[in-house]
Amino acid sequence: MPNGNGAQAQAIAVAAAQAAFQQRITLFILGVSGDIAGQNLQQLADAGQGKPIDRVWGRDKDAAEPYRASDNVADLSSQIVDILNHVPFCDIRLRRDVDPETASQGEVILDGQKLGHNDADGWRLDDSRNLEIVGKACDVARAKGRELVLKFACEKDGAADGPDVSTDASGDVSLDASPSGDAR
Numbered sequence: 001m002p003n004g005n006g007a008q009a010q011a012i013a014v015a016a017a018q019a020a021f022q023q024r025i026t027l028f029i030l031g032v033s034g035d036i037a038g039q040n041l042q043q044l045a046d047a048g049q050g051k052p053i054d055r056v057w058g059r060d061k062d063a064a065e066p067y068r069a070s071d072n073v074a075d076l077s078s079q080i081v082d083i084l085n086h087v088p089f090c091d092i093r094l095r096r097d098v099d100p101e102t103a104s105q106g107e108v109i110l111d112g113q114k115l116g117h118n119d120a121d122g123w124r125l126d127d128s129r130n131l132e133i134v135g136k137a138c139d140v141a142r143a144k145g146r147e148l149v150l151k152f153a154c155e156k157d158g159a160a161d162g163p164d165v166s167t168d169a170s171g172d173v174s175l176d177a178s179p180s181g182d183a184r
Helices: 007-022 038-048 073-086 135-144
Strands: 091-093 107-110 113-115 123-127 130-133 148-153 172-176
Touching (some): 107 135, 130 135
Antiparallel strands (some): 091 130, 107 148, 123 130, 148 172
C-alpha cells in the first residue's frame, strides 16, 4: 500500500489490486501493521480476488478473507499456510494453445513420472490454454514437486506468441512450469 493511510492511498491500492486481478493475478492480503484500518484491509482483500469492495468477511458469504499479522508465531504461520492452500498451484496457464482434440497425445511429466490424461490422479486440459494437475498428482506437486515437463505436438510454422521452447525432431515441446502457474 502506498505511504499514508488516507483515502487517496487506499484508492490507489484498491485500483492496483483490481488491475492485478484483471490480469489473472489473485492477491491474498496480509496486514502487517495494527495501524491499517480493518475496512481498508477488507477492501484490498475483496479487490484482489475480483469481488465488490463493499463485502465484509464474516458478514457477506462471498467476501474475501483479509489476514492480520500477529506477534504470535503460530497464529501468523497458520494464516500463511491458509493462504498457500488457496493458491491454485496445480492450475497452469499455458502461453500456447493446445488442441483439446489431440491433448491426450501429449505428455505431462512430474518429477520423471508420466501423469495420465483425464486420470483422477493425473492431469486434464480445462481449455486450450489451461491445464490442471489433479488428485494425488497435485498433492505430490504441492508437497515436493521439483520439475514439471509438458510435451505437446506443435505447429511446424511456429506461433509468434509462443513461449521460449526447444523443439526436438519429433515436434514435441518441453515446457517447465514455474510455481506462479505460468508455463514457460
